[in-house]
Amino acid sequence: MEHYTMNLTLKVWRQQNGNTPGRFETYQVKNISSEMSFLEMIDVLNEEMIREGKDPIAFDHDCREGICGMCSMYIDGRPHGPWQQNTVCQLHMRAYKDGDTIVIEPWRANAFPVIKDLMVDRSSFDRIIQAGGFISVNTGSPVDANAIPVEKNMADAAFAAAACIGCGACVAACKNSSAMLFLSAKVTHLALLPQGHPERRTRAMNMVAQMDKEGFGACTNTGACEAVCPKGISIENIARLNREYLMAGLTSE
């Protein structure tokens, strides 16, 4: 790849903590290499700010290879930035050119309160999983792994749904701040496997109840979640969740 450098203007949301109001600050970054990742570009800015005695920008990140789901920036009106099926940490600066202005905001949703700057609290996702996103099997001696064959198509579809990294981009993108894509990925993953069958009804019911409790909105099938999902989780999963939920509602006592 042809390599080049650029100067950029960043408008970044700064907020001391959850109790104080935030505001946008503007920063100039210089000599950014096109080979840098987006977060490395923020690293460069932070290093400079520390040296100048300023408070660096707090942001969540960990694996920097697109799998842990920690990074969470809403860049120029799109969660995880301009690339398709991508996380912020995988976004590279060759996506930008000299002189660009980039606006960076945190995930916004009542259920994801800001902790500091671009960091938000996504513990609501953990609580949704606690409500039913599991198969109730204790560690021990279950049957042999090959005792129950699983149709390859089903296994593949379950895997595709299980690829969710729990980053919350779906919520950030949804006009209703709905977590339905996240829920549906888990419900689909477990409902498609025979091991998950016994609990499929209660799982859907309990997870939806928890989602509502956490203050996420309802799904209106706009498809924004699917468009920004770094793992390409399909919106069809939401339909499947709806079906699981309806069946649960119709068949439960």
Next chain:
Amino acid sequence: MKWSEMFTSSVGKKVVMALTGIFLILFLIVHVGLNACIWANDGGKMFNAGAHFMGSNIVPRILEIGLFAGFILHIVQGLMLEFQNRSRRKQGYSVAMGNKGSKWYSRSMGILGTLILLFLVVHISDFWLPNRANQGFLLGEEIDLYVKMREVFQTEWVVVLYLVGCISLAWHLLHGFQSAFRTFGVSNKKYLSLINTLGIAFSIIVPLAFALMPLSFYFGWIK
């Protein structure tokens, strides 16, 4: 899960929207079918026969109550959902996501629905209300709705208003039709593509037919 829980959760509310939506779609089919009789161009004979059946027979009149219930439920639930969903993000974004990932009309169901509601108020007070008033809200004598139509659709702004109503309906259906089936749990790609095609066709044909009615009278395409 109790029935009440089932219909008041976030998914349940959507089920209510989908159920009433499909019901209203069915109504549209009846409505457009009946009204299309005006193009028989027989001075409203065929049309009035149908209208008369709908207005004077006890069965459609009872169904009418269900229709109103369906409308009210769809409208109230829809508006409530819209407001609740909007309140889930107290602090908004400074750069909106816009059309990066979703269509404007799927994000604007509340506004489109409100436009349709406003249209509906005018529409009901144009036809249904005078007619039923004439009937004493029972099974009394009806007015000649064909004549009434010709009369109403002579005014320019009314025709424009009806066109706006039909366009809003088209966009509303374009999202609503397929969304309802998703809410019912259709996740199979094969069926979804069928429903999508059907939805697009329906959202174009039905509102277009409705829109042609005032135009037909206004431009005197029919007697």
Next chain:
Amino acid sequence: MLDSKIPSGPLAQKWTDYKGHVKLVNPANKRKLEVIVVGTGLAGASAAASLGELGYKVKAFCFQDSPRRAHSIAAQGGINAAKNYQNDGDSVFRLFYDTVKGGDYRAREANVHRLAEVSVNIIDQCVAQGVPFARDYGGLLNNRSFGGTQVQRTFYAAGQTGQQLLIGAYQAMERQVALGNVQQFTRHEMLDVVIIDGKARGIICRNLVTGELERHFGHAVLLCTGGYGNVFYLSTNAMGSNVTAAWKAHKKGAFFGNPCFTQIHPTCIPVSGDHQSKLTLMSESLRNDGRIWVPKQKGDKRKPNDIPEEERDYYLERRYPAFGNLVPRDVASRAAKERCDAGYGVGTTGQAVYLDFKYNLINKYGKAEANKQGIQNPDLDTLIRLGKEVVKEEYGNLFDMYEKITGENPYEVPMRIYPAVHYTMGGLWVDYELMTTVKGLYALGEANFSDHGANRLGASALMQGLADGYFVIPYTIGNYLADDIATKPIPTDHPAFVAAEKEVADRISTLMNVKGKQTVESFHKRLGKIMWEKCGMARNENGLKEAITEIRELKKEFWSDVRIPGSVNEMNPELDKAGRVADFIELGELMCLDALNRNESCGGHFREESQTEEGEALRNDAGFSYVAAWEFKAEHDWNLHKEELSFEVAKPTQRSYK
């Protein structure tokens, strides 16, 4: 002094006998016992879930915002298990043998055998949890082969096996959270162990959101905190991966085993510049289908696709005909370094080799697919097209990842790869029961030193983490806690808690008050450079001695010139990082000391003084067949304890992959 508590009896019976005779805690008593689990990766989450299921009161801590983010999630290739589903001659013994051999005879036989035994249960357990492993059309599980073995025993879920396994363990743990058996503390970092009457009784941790220090009691403490590869600054570890928990335990009396044993993974995306913050692994499974080569001609600047077949040097196939591209990681890494050092490296930096899929894409997958579809005499384009489809299914996400980072399409152009720090075989010394030299303090998974010797085979880390958490600790911890059932929870205003918290608070305030000029990051980079150059893929006496001096100087400079912005009582990522880097600096010194002491080459540890004429690693069994367990005494001062390794079943031989 070091008692590894290996049960007596024949190797294959040890674990069964141990389980049959180990002390038990009855269910009513389990509810009175509290266990602290630090870290929620594969080892931590599986341990927390399993112990919660048994009825212990568990507190699980992680520094990330959710337990599901732990870096186990990034493991790509797979997990080994001696299932022999492929009928290719695998067995528990073979897995054991391959692991001991792959570890270059520096692992403990009894532990490795136990690992191979429980590997089978792990797969059953994970499938029951809903881990979507890859399957065949018949609905049964699929396997692939991995470096260092000649059987197909690796279970996988595309290139996201670690993610799927971790999510399985995470879900099991969240279920226990919902049931009230596990309490979860996210964005909490452990900063010290509290020891009362010689036993670990709790931890001090910092709430990273508020900055407050917290005291937590536990009858036992489990460290499942992963490895310390980030001591090299650039590694495939996550940005937050750190040694702090293990290092605090070490300073409180837990011995550190074989700290110099570092795995350099052969297939990573090369460094592109000074700005680089981490390195990304390309799964070893790619070596199944990719052929590694460099140009035969030095400094050949042609584009890879312009270099004809006969001018390419497939050096692994040339040097190791039996294993070819599937030699163990240490061997592959050194061979790449050898070629690059000799001037045959490619790319702008010359620090890279090619990993080329074209051959197998056409000849293996393309032809097989053409046969399947009944296409007679397919042309090259058809073969490439068909091959691409198969490769996409196998490795699609890895290829996408490569393209995102480099901007190059690996379906068309060979990948450029170079070795990078990936895993640390060293870690806290533990006995057979996974207990460190501090009573009641355990280390699981990558945080301990136990199962991989001097080199870890691919797809074994996931296996070990889950083995420790699901199937080992639930038994061994009972043996300790059975004697502790009468111990009431110790109130956290006990003087030992107070003292430990004060120590932590003082250290934080010292750090904050340095108010120097240099950033934490810059110190970390400098440490990484020293470590990589002098304690990296090749090490020698002079280099190591220099490194020790340089690290000591760096430490002084750090504590007198580091600048940490912000304040203590708030979310302050720079402060978190400063504490971690301070510990890495101390660890770096110990690693160099250990590397200096071990004057032999074994596995990932290559001492230039100890090599064969062909440049292969030369082990010295007479002098170094031991685990080096280092006891911390004072700053710059450690005591070496040796745990002699005896090999009764897998007799050491010179490793050969030729």
